[in-house]
Amino acid sequence: MPDIFTITVNGRERFSCHDDQTIIEAGQQAGFGFPVACRNGVCERCMGTLQSGHVQQRNHTIHAGDADSIQVLYCIAQPLSDCEIDVPEVTAPGELPSHEVHCQIQQIEALNHDVSRVWLQLPAGKRVQWHAGQYMMLNLNGESFPFSIANHCDGRRLELHIRHGDDNSAAQDIMAHLTSASTVSATLPAGMRFIDSAPEQPVWFICGSTGFAPVKAMVERLIALDFDHPVRLFWGARTPEDLYLPTLPSQWKMALKDFDFTTALSDIRHPDHAEGLVHEAALAALNEPELPLFYLGGSPPMAWAVFDALVEEGVPAGNIHCDVFDYAPRE
Ligand code: FES
Known part of the structure; x- marks a missing residue:
């Protein structure tokens, strides 16, 4: 019987991995999205840091404590113990990859005395998806501001509802920027509270x-x-x-x-x-x-x-x- 170890990814999510599986094989079976290309230890696309634990990487046994930062290729690494790993760009089950994009500001319309609806258009040729209920960050002047996305993902249009009353100078500054610019930088999606599939309850x-x-x-x-x-x-x-x-x-x-x-x-x-x-x-x-x-x-x-x-x-x-x-x- 193979040993089964727990792999903790980026300090948040966990999955089980047999000692005769690579960490990426087990992670993908559990629904994680790892950055991969060659799957053969050549391109280094899957490289990440081994924070704790031991792995077998081809003929080498690698221990997390051997140096300050131990880099591992997870497409060829098999666990010898429970491990904590850091991998950039990995997505948990159900999570969508995050993108930084420049959106076209298509339309701004007043919805009431202090709320405006802003329609943004995502760039063509780049597949950006989000789950209903997730939010995005508007990146303006070196700062990022979260805004919930008000439409579900069925195309390239993003809908925001921005309240910019007299008591909210930050939102007024954001609206001033959006009304004077033609594009805006955004990072999306973000947030883990969403509806993707139908719940089995009210x-x-x-x-x-x-x-x-x-x-x-x-x-x-x-x-x-x-x-x-x-x-x-x-x-x-x-x-x-x-x-x-x-x-x-x-x-x-x-x-x-x-x-x-x-x-x-x-x-x-x-x-x-x-x-x-x-x-x-x-x-x-x-x-x-x-x-x-x-x-x-x-x-x-x-x-x-x-x-x-x-x-x-x-x-x-x-x-x-x-x-x-x-x-x-x-x-
Ligand atoms: S995917 Fe190429 S080294 Fe792992």
Whole structure:
């Protein structure tokens, strides 16, 4: 019987590898995407650093502690122990490769008094994919700014919803740049909270303001998947004027088998909307026989507050997803 070892990749993900397999063979079987070319120890495309453990690389036994930085060719390396490896550009199962691209700024349109929709076009000839619910980084003046992608991947167009109110000078600077330039640098995709295949349970979305953007992408993905479990949307704002794309949820009601939505206003009473914070409306409605998956969209303080409220209500943390948890961890 071959020995089986655990390979930890880039400190995050793990897979099992028999001692008679190369690390790349086992990683690919587990769904990892390794950079490879020759697969024969020649091109060095698969080279990475052995952080801990021992491997057999053809006739050489290599130990992680032998030098400061031990470089290994994983297409010909077989483990002799559990190993921790660092490999640039490796993708975990379900993860898509990240690209830095120059996008054309195609169109900017106002969606309400302080939210604009920006349409970007990806370059032709470069296949860039993302999962619904992922975000991208806009690279401007040496800084990178995360924005959720508001459409699911069905072509070269990227949709962003940018709120640029008086209280957000950074967003105003970004909008000033986007309105005066013809292209912008972006890195995408990013984030591990997404919907690619259809979940086997209800899906509830709770979002505030432009946290609606990733929700829109995920609902569109569920429509494309002909999803037939219940889908609920709870969208919160301060006033009716802060909401946008008002007819879209009604269209989704026609496109999905079981969809309903609630809008909640925190600052004023209005007969067409629930009163109070958006997650309060969601918790009041929580009587599904099957516990839903929750996807949250909004600012980091809002997302973490909703997370806490759901957990307090007995929702397992593993059922709650939000891209904010990746780029704005709780302090
Ligand atoms: S893929 Fe060429 S050396 Fe590994």
